Amino acid sequence: MKAILPLDGSVQVFDPDVRALYSTSTVPTLLLGASLTDVIAPRLQQMFDGLSSMPRLVGYGNFLRAAHSSFADLCEIPEVLRGRPAACEPEFLPWRHVRHIESYLALNFFDATLRASADALARLDPAALAQVEELVYQRN
Numbered sequence: 001m002k003a004i005l006p007l008d009g010s011v012q013v014f015d016p017d018v019r020a021l022y023s024t025s026t027v028p029t030l031l032l033g034a035s036l037t038d039v040i041a042p043r044l045q046q047m048f049d050g051l052s053s054m055p056r057l058v059g060y061g062n063f064l065r066a067a068h069s070s071f072a073d074l075c076e077i078p079e080v081l082r083g084r085p086a087a088c089e090p091e092f093l094p095w096r097h098v099r100h101i102e103s104y105l106a107l108n109f110f111d112a113t114l115r116a117s118a119d120a121l122a123r124l125d126p127a128a129l130a131q132v133e134e135l136v137y138q139r140n
Contacts, residue, residue: 003028003113005106007071008040009047022050028057028113032102034066035136036092052140057113059124059139061105065093066134071102093134101135 004027029051033044041062048060063070075088075095088095104123111120122128129137 001027003030003110005030005032005109007102008033008068009044022047023054025051026054026056028109029059030057030105030109031060032071032105033060033062034068034070035062035064036067040068048138054140057109057121057124057139059105059109059137061101061129062136063093063098063101064134064136065091066098067092070095070098073099097134101132 006029009031031044031048031051033041035041044060044062048058051058069088070093073095074082079088108117108120108123111117112124124139126137126139129135
């Protein structure tokens, strides 16, 4: 693998060794998570902290007011078929908005890591992304 981008990826099976395990990775990584995912969100921070010890691009974007299901288009499926995932409720960040920001981050991450684009890397600077109110972004 040359780069990885897990979407609200669960690392709970590795608990309590998350930080130690991920500190051995040498693959550029962009983690995207949802702050309202009680079990996953704290562990993604631990994963980021472990990954950040290596000299390659590592980022963590945490979407505020989003849930695990915010990374899918479940809200487009009729409720009778899908149930009622939290991400479809009005108090959550709309999944389409999450998708737009997610796409922006993903395209720039892969351009920066796979094409060595300095412009794409600059667009992933935490100062540049601080203007996105719905996102808390960190980078090593």
